[in-house]
Amino acid sequence: MRLAKFAILLMVTVVMGQQPPGQPTGVLRLRVRVKADDTAPLRGLARKRFFLIPGTLEQNRALITAIEQQPLTTRDCYYKQHHASAQLIAWLQEGDCESVYCRSIENEFVNGPKAVPEFANAFAANHSQFGNDLIALQWLTNYLSPDLRDGFYKDRQRTLETLLKQGQLGMIQSVMTDRNGTAYFTDLGPGTYVLSNVIPTELQQTLVTWNCEVQVKPGDLATEKPYLVSNRKDRLVKCVGVEKPKPVCAAD
Amino acid sequence: MKTITTDKKIRLYLCLSVALLLPIDYTKFSHSTQKHQAACVTCHKIPTKDWTKTSSFPDITDYPSHDACVSCHRPQFFRSARPPICSVCHSKTSPRDDVRYAFRNPASKLQFAIEFPHDKHQDAIAMLRFAHPPQGYNNCTICHGPRTATFKAAPTDHGSCFNCHWKSQEPVAANCNGCHKLATTPYVLAEPARKSAKFVHDGGGEKKQHVAECTTCHINITKSASLRGLKPDVPITACTECHNKDGLRQDLSKELIAIDKNRGFTCVYCHAANVGNLDPPASHYLIAERPPLKRRDIK
Numbered sequence: 337m338r339l340a341k342f343a344i345l346l347m348v349t350v351v352m353g354q355q356p357p358g359q360p361t362g363v364l365r366l367r368v369r370v371k372a373d374d375t376a377p378l379r380g381l382a383r384k385r386f387f388l389i390p391g392t393l394e395q396n397r398a399l400i401t402a403i404e405q406q407p408l409t410t411r412d413c414y415y416k417q418h419h420a421s422a423q424l425i426a427w428l429q430e431g432d433c434e435s436v437y438c439r440s441i442e443n444e445f446v447n448g449p450k451a452v453p454e455f456a457n458a459f460a461a462n463h464s465q466f467g468n469d470l471i472a473l474q475w476l477t478n479y480l481s482p483d484l485r486d487g488f489y490k491d492r493q494r495t496l497e498t499l500l501k502q503g504q505l506g507m508i509q510s511v512m513t514d515r516n517g518t519a520y521f522t523d524l525g526p527g528t529y530v531l532s533n534v535i536p537t538e539l540q541q542t543l544v545t546w547n548c549e550v551q552v553k554p555g556d557l558a559t560e561k562p563y564l565v566s567n568r569k570d571r572l573v574k575c576v577g578v579e580k581p582k583p584v585c586a587a588d
Numbered sequence: 589m590k591t592i593t594t595d596k597k598i599r600l601y602l603c604l605s606v607a608l609l610l611p612i613d614y615t616k617f618s619h620s621t622q623k624h625q626a627a628c629v630t631c632h633k634i635p636t637k638d639w640t641k642t643s644s645f646p647d648i649t650d651y652p653s654h655d656a657c658v659s660c661h662r663p664q665f666f667r668s669a670r671p672p673i674c675s676v677c678h679s680k681t682s683p684r685d686d687v688r689y690a691f692r693n694p695a696s697k698l699q700f701a702i703e704f705p706h707d708k709h710q711d712a713i714a715m716l717r718f719a720h721p722p723q724g725y726n727n728c729t730i731c732h733g734p735r736t737a738t739f740k741a742a743p744t745d746h747g748s749c750f751n752c753h754w755k756s757q758e759p760v761a762a763n764c765n766g767c768h769k770l771a772t773t774p775y776v777l778a779e780p781a782r783k784s785a786k787f788v789h790d791g792g793g794e795k796k797q798h799v800a801e802c803t804t805c806h807i808n809i810t811k812s813a814s815l816r817g818l819k820p821d822v823p824i825t826a827c828t829e830c831h832n833k834d835g836l837r838q839d840l841s842k843e844l845i846a847i848d849k850n851r852g853f854t855c856v857y858c859h860a861a862n863v864g865n866l867d868p869p870a871s872h873y874l875i876a877e878r879p880p881l882k883r884r885d886i887k
Contacts, residue, residue, distance in 0.1 A: 519810065
């Protein structure tokens with residue numbers, strides 16, 4: 337009897353496991369392609385976060401206005417304001433990095449002509465504790481000052497949090513583009529959304545902000561809806577960003 | 589006001605008496621015991637004094653010292669020649685032998701769940717790559733090394749965590765609770781359910797076309813704020829970009845046609861039999877531009 341009950345339960349579980357979920361959902365395939373300047377080639381915008389905010393542009397007017405009017409400190413300006421060495425700023429620029437975590441810190445950036453003073457000091461601090469070259473190198477970021485380690489990231493997170501509190505129409509999804517500038521928003525119900533990068537993206541000389549309305553229609557559900565985003569107009573581009581020159585840095 | 593009947597009182601006393609009379613099993617240690625919930629560093633010192641013996645980096649590599657237990661359990665320590673409490677850490681309970689199980693004991697159930705926000709880590713280390721070739725964009729491999737030709741491994745030690753979280757960057761090494769959350773009941777880590785058991789991460793023909801950025805296929809990872817409910821999340825379109833393309837290959841469509849001809853057909857190109865015998869999901873039929881079918885409806 338117990339075996340029969342178990343068998344029935346197992347069958348029900350297997351059958352239920354194969355049934356499609358009740359509500360069909362859609363997928364938005366985001367492709368972001370930008371030109372850093374007029375002479376540069378169009379390329380995928382890698383490693384940038386985009387947000388899908390429920391509601392229309394009008395319904396999110398307060399948020400959009402706040403996004404457009406936010407004072408922004410650029411990456412280089414932040415590090416200058418926090419007295420980062422020229423070598424550290426150059427190291428970040430070389431990898432288009434926002435923080436020290438974005439690329440591995442190799443020996444040549446601790447010793448020798450390419451050394452970054454902050455890295456050399458952090459290496460020495462760790463080395464004096466454990467006396468191990470490899471650990472000192474791998475654990476180097478633990479010994480940097482908080483402002484230079486993740487202060488820029490935390491600043492941006494605070495800004496994001498403050499801004500997104502104003503979008504109160506439902507759950508906000510966020511995804512990051514891959515190296516080709518592609519990302520997917522999944523499990524979307526039908527409706528209107530605002531696609532935004534919320535924090536302007538830094539290109540070479542400009543800042544780009546995207547705030548566009550996206551419709552997910554019942555016919556789009558269970559399929560992948562392509563959505564091309566750029567800072568240049570084109571026939572296939574659904575959302576063109578607004579570009580502004582980078583603000584002057586007070587630390588310059 | 590409710591009154592408790594004599595019958596209920598008797599039952600209550602009986603239950604309490606049984607509970608009080610039941611001997612405590614000192615061979616089992618539980619972090620969920622109220623008195624075991626002090627700050628982690630009360631018992632676990634980091635790094636362990638002799639960490640260099642078993643680890644390449646400073647870590648907790650051994651059980652707490654006797655002080656951690658004796659402070660409350662002195663009577664249990666001197667109860668007999670082979671006190672049961674010793675067997676929590678020691679593989680031989682003898683005053684002349686101090687050999688211990690590996691730390692942590694792989695035979696014991698897990699008492700903590702791991703809290704890991706993939707989204708934040710993507711933000712921070714998304715571009716992590718070496719300054720020189722080979723340029724590795726697969727930053728996930730910092731933590732997820734190869735386990736088999738098909739599947740990647742989940743981290744099993746603190747190695748990759750402490751690179752950034754040893755000190756200063758919270759949760760730091762001494763703040764165990766920042767990542768290790770007490771589970772409601774001890775558990776054995778289940779293997780993730782595999783659907784495409786035949787996929788090889790390093791495969792994809794001579795050109796190794798499967799070697800791509802992880803998030804190209806695992807599309808939901810950059811939005812996952814915790815491990816709860818995290819699924820592999822590889823949509824069929826990640827496969828059919830190459831495997832079901834006009835003029836290239838029709839691996840999916842061919843197997844759907846095979847099911848049309850024989851409803852008992854097992855899909856084998858991607859799947860092992862446990863999945864290959866099920867009804868193909870609607871997403872597969874959508875790719876083949878056909879209405880979904882159940883095997884039982886095929887004559």
